[in-house]
Amino acid sequence: MLTRLAVFALCVLAAGCSTATGPQTDSRIFSMGDRVQAGDLIYTVIEAGWLDRLGEEPNVRIPEHRFLAIRLSVTNAGKATSGIPQLSLVNSRGERYPELTSGEGLTDWLGFLRQLKPGETEHGRVLFDVPTAAYRLRVTNDAEQENEVAALVDIPLQLGPIIPQPAEK
Numbered sequence: 001m002l003t004r005l006a007v008f009a010l011c012v013l014a015a016g017c018s019t020a021t022g023p024q025t026d027s028r029i030f031s032m033g034d035r036v037q038a039g040d041l042i043y044t045v046i047e048a049g050w051l052d053r054l055g056e057e058p059n060v061r062i063p064e065h066r067f068l069a070i071r072l073s074v075t076n077a078g079k080a081t082s083g084i085p086q087l088s089l090v091n092s093r094g095e096r097y098p099e100l101t102s103g104e105g106l107t108d109w110l111g112f113l114r115q116l117k118p119g120e121t122e123h124g125r126v127l128f129d130v131p132t133a134a135y136r137l138r139v140t141n142d143a144e145q146e147n148e149v150a151a152l153v154d155i156p157l158q159l160g161p162i163i164p165q166p167a168e169k
Contacts, residue, residue, distance in 0.1 A: 039141025
């Protein structure tokens, strides 16, 4: 009996000293305009706005819910080329909505396959089709899941004027 108790105590102690092997999810929450670092990538969310449609006739894109376009900048502060991972929105219930893979009709679309050289900064918009609500933008570094670093940026619900979309030339 004493041996089992000693083994159990050692197991508990060993488990308490183990290192985390899962993703390093950063629960820090930032505001729009803040400098947000996730690994070697530094994000700054500049603005967010709702759109009822994209493009012009006859190629109008109508969302299932509503388009949310988020303008941001991303800088690679690392020493190697890095991809900008797909971003997602998180609602108040913890549900995630991935960014759309097509920005057709959106001016300044950041693109979907994105690479940054060391010291390079990209500016543009990412696009979501989501129900109208407040969200948190989840940003991450370009790493495997077990080494992922993430942060959240508050995207408050603002139903002011809809972002105008200039006609594409």
